[in-house]
Amino acid sequence: MSLEPNTATTPAATPTSPAVAGSGLVAERVPDKVSLDGLEERWGAVWREQGTYAFDRTATREQVFSIDTPPPTVSGSLHVGHVFSYTHTDLLARYQRMRGREVFYPMGWDDNGLPTERRVQNYFGVRCDPTLPYEPGFVPPHDGTDGKNVKPADQVPVSRRNFVELCERLTVDDERQFEALWRHLGLSVDWSNTYQTIDANARAVAQTAFLRNLARGEAYQAEAPGLWDVTFQTAVAQAELEAREYPGFFHRVAFHRPDGSPLHIETTRPELIPAVVALIAHPDDERYQHLFGTTVTSPVFDIEIPVLAHPAAEPDKGAGIAMCCTFGDLTDVQWWRELQLPTRSVVTRDGRLQRETPEWITSERGRAAYAELAGRTTTGARNALVEQLRASGDLDGEPAPTLRMTNFYEKGDKPLEIVTSRQWYIRNGGREEGAGVGLREALLGRGRELAFHPEFMRVRYENWVNGLNGDWLISRQRFFGVAIPLWYPVLEDGTVDHDHPIVPDEASLPVDPSSETPAGYTAEQRGVPGGFVGEADVMDTWATSSLTPQVAGGWLRDPDLFARVFPMDVRPQGQDIIRTWLFSTVVRSHLEHGSLPWKHAAISGWILDPDRKKMSKSKGNVVTPMGLLVEHGSDAVRYWAASARLGTDAAFEVGQMKIGRRLAIKVLNASKFVLSITEGAAASPADVTAPLDRAMLAALADVVDVATEAFESYDHTRALEATETFFWTFCDDYLELVKDRAYGGERWAAEATASARAALGLALDTLLRLLAPTLPFATEEVWSWWREGSVHRASWPVAAPLREAADGVGPAGLPAAGRALAALRKVKSEAKVSMRVGIVRAELGVPAAELPLVEAAAPDVRAAGRVADLTLVADETATDAVVVRAAELEQPPA
RNA sequence: GGGCGAUUGGCUCAGUGGUAGAGCGCCUCGUUCACACCGAGGAGGUCACUGGUUCGAACCCAGUAUCGCCCA
Incomplete structure (x- = not known):
């Protein structure tokens, strides 16, 4: 056939x-x-051979239904939540295909970024050291560690290029396994259309989009205080923050007025006293009115600082007057900016206090005290300084335990510090200046234009956009990612001129500025006066995945295809990444194309375990997706997923x-x-x-x-x-x-x-x-x-x-006849006889309105009920049910 | 503290103004004739609570409680 x-x-x-x-x-x-049994393999093979789900690229935009498939993170493992939400998308794809639409249904792999790095570290037992040279033919110390982590101390340092090679090697394996699972589940993806967020096309798209943002003033760099993860040694964006409770102690510490009288503040971070730049209270706070405009000196270090008023101070928190340091938290940054305070940073990028004694500490005892803190971690410095405060008599009482909400990087386990560094940003409406003027309102408008399913998910978008307090930080101080495609001139005095970046031609993208040379320079000029240096940072993963419609749709490499699929019809995704993936994709499309990236957003809910908690990893690992599919069959698992509506959390x-x-x-x-x-x-x-x-x-x-x-x-x-x-x-x-x-x-x-x-x-x-x-x-x-x-x-x-x-x-005839049959079955059921037992004679009372319907089906009712002599009469008492008025079974009840 | 969502039979969930629904589980029975990975019948709920609107409220309004998520 x-x-x-x-x-x-x-x-x-x-x-x-x-x-x-x-x-x-x-x-x-x-x-x-x-x-x-075996249908998944049998039909999976046929669909593959026949190209059943192949996309016909000659279809016009009106005929196409295009899907911006979420690229799963290949370094994580797939869990039942993925099966759940990807099934939702497939239901839609299959429906649209049967409706005659030509379905553009690609699959991407998100293999870019930190999760892959961490997995490679554990899997191969290596870590990246960008200062090392490339080692051809490098053999890693492990090849798969069965989920056991290799301690950082035991990881072998390798060059960036070796590290990236291992990343690529591992992700290829992962991607094969993911594809096998998706095929087994029956996703009607066009498997000839796949991409990786690290592949050359994705890198070219991400770099081109970035350079165009730069040319239009939508991308910019700034030296500014920002959140910093000391473990990963990288800057972190607002969308990656997670506030967690973190235990600490309130220390009541005395500052000193010129007359020597104490002024007490309470702080959880006494180690930042050397970085203090002001004490700040609320302008309406009666207690401190007389102090505004005066100065005090800090304990131990004798730094003279002003007492200032600012509405962000919380009168009912602690002593009501706060120590502003550069920088303890985001409020400090706000005060520093708005009150134009000096910068006195002491915490460095590795989370330790800087080794040199700061020049603003001038007193002899202050310099001696700092020397004891230099180079220590914040925790170590805190303990040491508490002892110093105790010794100087400036610690009032004992530290009181407290829980405070602290910002963490979502993948990190140490509180974020704030350090000043040069970083790249893309405008996203978080700052109303330059190309950002009016952007927030425009993006809110895009949100109103987008059809959210379910509708109530829209407010999450709006809340997020309204709550933005800065532009989008896209640079990361990491290794495995899309490079920021820039070089900088090195001046004759050896300093790097970040203000005049050297930009590559779009035609040359993707580029790796750490190994390639900009036009007009020679490789020998790298890092020497009069030469150039490459930008060392990579872009955050979201800066690439915010372009999935462009990556999958062929934006640069295939404009004909792009015109047939973009803007796409639907973005399916989870509710947890509305603020990241959905929003950032809207931003990029708005800036580059002046349109939404898609018409619809289909938001899936969570999978909850039986305790109504979000399915935990440990539990998810017990039941692997493939195990589920094999045990119950793919159709059965799909049915479970299909039974849950979009946006609604579902029980496993x-x-x-x-x-x-x-x-x-x-x-x-x-x-x-x-x-x-x-x-x-x-x-x-x-x-x-x-x-x-x-x-x-x-x-x-x-x-x-x-x-x-x-x-x-x-x-x-x-x-x-x-x-x-x-x-x-x-x-x-x-x-x-x-x-x-x-x-x-x-x-x-x-x-x-x-x-x-x-x-x-x-x-x-x-x-x-x-x-x-x-x-x-x-x-x-x-x-x-x-x-x-x-x-x-x-x-x-x-x-x-x-x-x-x-x-x-x-x-109406079908349910009416069905009720008549049910009445006859009930006679047999109550008589406890087989349904095959015949009925010699039966009289059914049928609601008058239904009587003609049942009469019309009487021969079928008689046959199905095995009734020899069936009488139907109108019965006014039977309003919506058929009543048995008389019945005589062929054989008496047992 | 603000926002969003949820609260319906033991369980998982439908039901947005007109006499409480489904499936699972449970109970009883049946079954070589498509289906034991089966069929038939049955029991089981004052729709979280308190007010209000209405001839009439699971549904609309106000508030309360509990749970979950997001943002401070």
Whole structure:
């Protein structure tokens, strides 16, 4: 048989089309015993060979549905949360494909940045030392450490180039495993369209976008105090902050007024006393009014500082007067900036106090005291200084334990320090100056333009944009990332001229300024007076992943493709990265293209463990995604994911997967049954004449409308629920009711049998299409028994031909007949006899309004209930139920 | 402290103005004839609480409580 998935669509608008092409009777293609086992491998291979999900790039923008797939971080492991949210995207992709859209569904790998570095350190037992030379053929001390970390002291230092090679080697492995998982799950990704956030194209895109930001004044560098992680030795952006409780002690410390009287402040960071530049209280604070404008001297170091007023001081916190140091926290930075205080930094980038005694400490005892602190960690310095304060009598009482909220880098475990450094920024509306003027409002406008699903997620975007307090810091002092594509001239005196960066041609991108030479220079001029130096920093990962629509869509390398897919239709992602990935992508697109990067944002919720907590890593590792898929089957796991709506947290529920598995098996069995009766013969709507068959198709038409409308509004759960509910009614009631008639035989007129068979065929065809996005494996299996091509390239059903076949009959007949059948079943159930036991005589009381409906289906009800003599009477007391007025079973109850 | 979301049967969740729903679990029964990875029947809830609007509130309004997340 010939499979041509891309062309062999079977339009639902003409369900009369010959059902079976090619050779072989349907009966021979339906297996005797159906099973879900092995469907993932079988159909995965067929889809791969047939290119079922290949993107046709000749499609126009209107025909295309483009998805900005989240590139998973390959150095982390995938967990059930990924399976959950990626399934949501696939449901949408499959629906849109069946709707006739050409789906652009790439897959990216986020292998850029710190997570990969850390994994490489642990996996190979190495660490990067950029001062070392490249060592060709380097063999790492370990090759996989089974999850055990190699202690930093035991890590072998390697050059940056060796380190990057190991990063690339490891990520290739990871990416293979991820792809295998996604294929097993049944994601309808176009696997010929993948990218890495570190590949040459991504680097070129990120560098080009950066240089254009620079040219337009949207990127700039600044020497400024900023948050700094002393462990990773890198600057950290606002979006990467995490406030955590951190234990400390309040120290009550005396400063001294000119007359020698003490003025007490309370601080958790006494080690910053050498960096103090002012004492600050609230302008309305009565207690300190008389001191504003005067000076005091610091204990131990004898530095003279002013007492100033600023509204950011909190009168009810501690003594109500705070020590402003450069820099203890972000409030200090605000005071320093707004009150134009001097800079007296003592904490260095490695988290220790600077080794030289600062020149602003002039007293002899002050210089002696500092010498004891020099080079110590902040903690060590704190302990030493507390002893000094105690000795000088300036510590009042004992330090009192406290918990304070402290900023951490989200991946770090030491509190962030604030150090002054030269960094690169991109405007994001956080500062209203230069190219940033009006930007915040413009980005809020983009947020209003974007269709969030669910809608309430929009406020998270708005809250974040409104709360920005600075531009986007993109430079990182790391190794494995996209280089900032700049060099700087080295002046004749040997200083580096950062104000006049040397910019490469776009055509030469990507470049590595640490190994490549700018135009007009020779390699020998690197680092010498009159020569140049390369920018050592790399861009933060988000500075690249904020460009995924451009990277995947072929922005620079393939403008024709880009025009067909951008702006994209949808960005699927998690709620946790609205402030980072979603927002930064909007920023880049707004600045570069003057548009949104996509029309819709589909936000998935969390997976919660049974304690209603976010699924923890340890638990996630117990149940690996592949283990889940193998245990329950991919369709079953997809069903669980599909049962949760966008934006809603969902429980990790094995029970829900079992229900999905049951549904998938039911699809196989019911389909097998229908095909065994109909022989897969052409289902002509004109053959549908029986009222019950028409009612069933009318009900199914309603389901098609509901499911279509639901998918259009990004509500895959409602689509599934409506379809699933109908499917069970179809199996439990309709199939049972028409079974006998569909088999045929002399008791039934030929037209009556033909009607049932035609209706069964139409219904099965429609149901398989409706279920295909959720259960791609089971539906494809059934499709292969009687159809050519892939159900996933078949068209989404439409209601009109079903309604036409219903010929004006409404859907109410199906539930009415179902209730009559249920009444007969109840008689047998209560008599505790088999459903196969016949009923000699039965009289059913039916609500008057339903009586004509049930009468029209009476032969089916009689057959399904095995009733010899069935009487139906209108019963006013039966308002919405069928009541059994009399019944006589064939054999007495046991 | 501010914001967002949630609170419905034992569990997981639908239900946005008109007599409380589903699935799972539970109980009873059945089953070689599509399906034991099964079928039929049944029990089970004063919809977190307090007010208010309304002829009528799970649903709208105000407040309270608890839980989760985000931002200070």
